[in-house]
Amino acid sequence: MMLVYLYGLYRGLTKVSYEIPFSPEAERILFQIVTENEWDFPSARIHPISLKWFFQQEKMSKSLSHQLLRFCRRNTSNGSDIIAHGKNSLVLDVNAIAELIAGGDNYGATILVCLMTQLVKKEGQEQEIISVANLMATIIDIYPTISDQLFLLVLIFKTLCSVQHATLSDDETWLALIVKWINSIATKAADIWNHESLLVIGILCLILHHSANAVLIEASKTIIFSSSLVSTINSAIHAACLKGPALVDHDEGTSSGEILIFVLLLNYFTLRSLHPVLPGIMDWKVFLDPSDRVQSFSFIGIYCHDLCRLMHFGSPVVKLAASYCLLELFTRISEQRNRTGEELVCATKYLRSVMAVLEGLVFYSDLRVAMNCGLCLSMIMGWELPDMR
Numbered sequence: 001m002m003l004v005y006l007y008g009l010y011r012g013l014t015k016v017s018y019e020i021p022f023s024p025e026a027e028r029i030l031f032q033i034v035t036e037n038e039w040d041f042p043s044a045r046i047h048p049i050s051l052k053w054f055f056q057q058e059k060m061s062k063s064l065s066h067q068l069l070r071f072c073r074r075n076t077s078n079g080s081d082i083i084a085h086g087k088n089s090l091v092l093d094v095n096a097i098a099e100l101i102a103g104g105d106n107y108g109a110t111i112l113v114c115l116m117t118q119l120v121k122k123e124g125q126e127q128e129i130i131s132v133a134n135l136m137a138t139i140i141d142i143y144p145t146i147s148d149q150l151f152l153l154v155l156i157f158k159t160l161c162s163v164q165h166a167t168l169s170d171d172e173t174w175l176a177l178i179v180k181w182i183n184s185i186a187t188k189a190a191d192i193w194n195h196e197s198l199l200v201i202g203i204l205c206l207i208l209h210h211s212a213n214a215v216l217i218e219a220s221k222t223i224i225f226s227s228s229l230v231s232t233i234n235s236a237i238h239a240a241c242l243k244g245p246a247l248v249d250h251d252e253g254t255s256s257g258e259i260l261i262f263v264l265l266l267n268y269f270t271l272r273s274l275h276p277v278l279p280g281i282m283d284w285k286v287f288l289d290p291s292d293r294v295q296s297f298s299f300i301g302i303y304c305h306d307l308c309r310l311m312h313f314g315s316p317v318v319k320l321a322a323s324y325c326l327l328e329l330f331t332r333i334s335e336q337r338n339r340t341g342e343e344l345v346c347a348t349k350y351l352r353s354v355m356a357v358l359e360g361l362v363f364y365s366d367l368r369v370a371m372n373c374g375l376c377l378s379m380i381m382g383w384e385l386p387d388m389r
Contacts (some may be wrong), residue, residue, distance in 0.1 A: 012047075012049035048096070056107065061114075073127075120163060137177065185200050186231075191236070199256065201266055207219050227298075237310075240260050247314070250315060264310070265321060294366070301380040311373075319364070324372060334383070359374040
């Protein structure tokens, strides 16, 4: 392997001086040695030029992927300490890999992303997936501009879409990432969220989705009770409701409509996760607060009458998302009422206005919206409130 590393340095130098000759046959033999024998790349003393040259060879990708996984299994530090050997060689560490990927002109980022994808698809060991994710996160902390190369947000999104609930653990890595993501979107108004911001919202939705199966509980609490995120969402809903009939023009084809849909999705998954995240604590009746309220929620949430406004004035897709939110809300209220036996105290005038919106959509062209509204009406009538015969 010393010879192989030396050869990598020799070939890497040909980038500088094209007069250096090499033997394709000798190179073929060396690659064969590498792929057919056990070797320990993570502990190698290797020149940076040699390291880069190896990662520029597409035919080495499979072997290097295996070595990166071996590195991730072994690496327990944050990679902040560079272990130098002489003037120009070093032991492979996180800093060396980060510098390699940041420099571009090699397959380092591609190999790392493919490795993570393969682990997820093959339902690899949980610790292996976490170790590779930690490596990627550490690399981005060292060189933030690398995030585009690693497609980290897309990778995490796809991972959460396909991973089994039981394989997720609620460790500190998730909390650190969530805080970073929330800060990236909550520092700007929702109406100027870009594609990356919406991708972050999608990831938060998936985390909340998994929490409904009693995993990622602490991570979900961080999302639900984020004051900056709550404030941003409240402002977005307030602005949407003020549009009145003009809201119908804001659908998935417009920036504002797309953002509103993502906000409604985040609210929906929050409603689904509140029960397992805060078992027995949530009083679902607070969502029926009348329109003259003076205080907003301290957690992610949309009042019943705001959802009704969005259903009444919104575009077809906004109506759909809002109707699912309202159905989830009414289901939780009914479950609480049946469990505790408490009578629902709510102004008749308020509930009649809600029912008027629901009745207006019972025969809506989208059968999903119509069904959701019909189910909501059935639950209201099942509450058997006075003066609501």
